[in-house]
Amino acid sequence: MNKRQARLFAIGATAVSALAFLALTVDSHRQFDKLTNxxxxxxxxxxxxxxxxxxxxINCxxxxxxxxxxxxxxxxxxxxxxxxYLTAYMRDPSKFYDESRHRRLMPKQNLGERDIADLIAFLDWVSNVDNQGWPPRPILVTGSTFPGTDVAVAQAAGTGAPPAARPVSGxxxxxxxxxxxxxxxxPACAACHSIAPGVNMAGPSLAGVGARATQLLASGYDGKATDVAGYLRESITQPSAHVVPGAMYSANGVSFMPATYGKDLTPQQVDQLVAYLSSLK
Incomplete structure (x- = not known):
């Protein structure tokens, strides 16, 4: 390639690149309203x-x-x-963890009710923006050392799977x-519940939930279930049927757990979840 050919190639390549960049820019602007909700x-x-x-x-x-x-x-x-849940948390974050053990993780901002509602509206808008799958997974905080997830607990324990995890058998x-x-x-159950003993997230740990359900049914239970399977089924489909007074997982007698699973899941799927939860030891 001589100098003239090299010069023409450079000019042509630059022109093609510029056109491609302009086309992509125009296409991005065309989709901004849809992509950004x-x-x-x-x-x-x-x-x-x-x-x-x-x-x-954004500082944290x-x-x-x-x-x-x-x-x-x-x-x-x-x-x-x-x-x-978000409303109660922003009113007083200290109720959701033990400050004597974990220090002040989230400061109390003393936000008014309107500010809290508006902030949740903003975060809800953010959550519905098409961000092409980013972040790849949420960062979850548990009741153990920050930041904790089932995976982190398993790694800290030197095991390849979370405590109480069972293999998929068929x-x-x-x-x-x-x-x-x-x-x-x-919403994924695992986003709020851990299966590691003592690791409480937005919801309580489900490790050994069957044994705890047996104890609850024997004393202090307000729902209509008569056995463990019935209690687990009720907890999935009617989470406010029984709430623990004073616990951080409810407010004014209403559980923070979504009450939509009874409509979104088939009876067979609910039975499958009950079978899995019953297997956690």
Whole structure:
């Protein structure tokens, strides 16, 4: 290739690259409203964004991968935690963990009810933005050392699987199918419940839940179930049928657990979840 040919090649390649860049830019702008869920930006969302910035939430938390990475990523938080839970948490975070053991993890911001509602509206808008699968998984906080997940607990213990985990034994095993549902149903049970003993997340640990259910049915139970399987089924489909007074998992007699599983799951799927939970030791 002589100098003239090299010059023409460089000019042509630059022109093609520029055209491709312009085409991609125009296409991105064409899709911005859809990708960013712009149609759902309400005055409450805008106010919530201002609350987010005014309280420097990004100094600890991240959204869309931007932030301090000190506290959990909140990009999809409203899909993992319902409004009642988030409202109660922001009113007084210290009720959700033992400060004497774990220090002050989340400061009490003394937000008003409107600020809390607007902040949740903002986070809900964030959670519905098409972020192409980012973050790949949420960062979860448990009742153990921050940050904790079942995987972290297993790694700390030097094991390859979380405590109380059971292997998937076959396609026809109800408990195995229930384990898959536990991790795949939306919202995922595993997003709020650990199966590691003593590791409480947004919901209590489910390790040994069958034995605890037996004790509960014998004393202090307010629901209608008469056996462990019935209690587990009731807990999945009617989570407010029995709540523990004073526990951090409910407010005003209403459980923070979504009450939608009874409609979203078939009776067979509920039975599979019950079989899996009954198998946890």
């Amino acid at each position: 712009a149609g759902a930006i309400t005055p409450a969302v805008t106010r919530g964004m201002n609350v987010w910035h005014a309280n420097n939430c 938390h991240t959204v869309f991968g931007e932030g301090a990475y000190y506290a959990p990523d909140l990009t999809k938080i409203t899909k993992l935690r319902g409004t009642p 396609a026809d095993d109800p408990a195995a199918l229930g384990e898959r549902l536990f991790r795949s149903v939306q």
